[in-house]
Amino acid sequence: MRHILQERRGVVALEFALVAPVLILFSIGVFDLTRALIVREQVWSAVRSIASSASSLAVQPDQSTSLTVAQVQQALSGIFAAIPWLRSGALTGQTSVVLSSVNFVQTTASCTATTTNPCPQLVWSVAYAGRGPASFLTTTRSCATPPLVVATVTDFVSSLTSLPVSNIADPSPMLVVDVSYQFTPMFFSFLSGPINFWATSYWPIRSANPNATSGDRYTRYDILKQGPGVGKCPGFS
Secondary structure, eight states: OHHHHHHHHHHHHHHHHHHHHHHHHHHHHHHHHHHHHHHHHHHHHHHHHHHHHHHHHHBOTTSOBEEOHHHHHHHHTTHHHHOHHHHHTSOOSEEEEEEEEEEEESOOTTSOOOSSSOEEEEEEEEEOOSOOSSEEOOOOOOSOSSOOOOOOBTTBOOSOOOOOOSSOSOOOOEEEEEEEEEEOOSSOHHHHOOEEEEEEEEEEOSOOOTTSOGGGOSOEEOTTOOOTTEEEOTTOO
16 A cells, blocks of 8 residues: 555656646746736827827917927826836836827828818927836837838837828827837747837827917927927928
């Protein structure tokens, strides 16, 4: 009987030795996957909260919409509230947070506009310029009409996707927020490499001066404050 018990114990020990590595790999895989899914949802939450904050800050007493440098950076800094791991330093990958003002025009050389289908045109584009543990890029949308996707920066796929140019249900001036983050798994990065998460939010302005013409109701930005991470397009005040 004692011999049989010893054999059973030996079999159990052998089975555990074979299964334990699989269980460990499965556990750390679930850990990496969970972190990735959390970051993905937080990126989507960030674009919505930043866009909502910017549109609220832009409303002026005369019902026009404009933003100062401080207000733009205040709205963009909402990335830290939406993704707490950025604030704590637990995530340090390349990050891009960009706020842009977009207007719709009827006449442009780069896009076929019609009465019912005007084309989007960039007014200005500003990247987050504050400090933080993450590495923030200063790439902004270009002034091309329609604003096209920007080139890949240091193997990091930017979230600055092309704006839609057809079948636009409500061609009204809007604020566009782009957030992207390059997530690196803690354990399985040698298999997957960095994973790029990006999201874009199209947010209508909250008010417009009733005395302004239809093509002059876009959100303005302090024209005197330009530098790295700030792009202001010609033809707009």
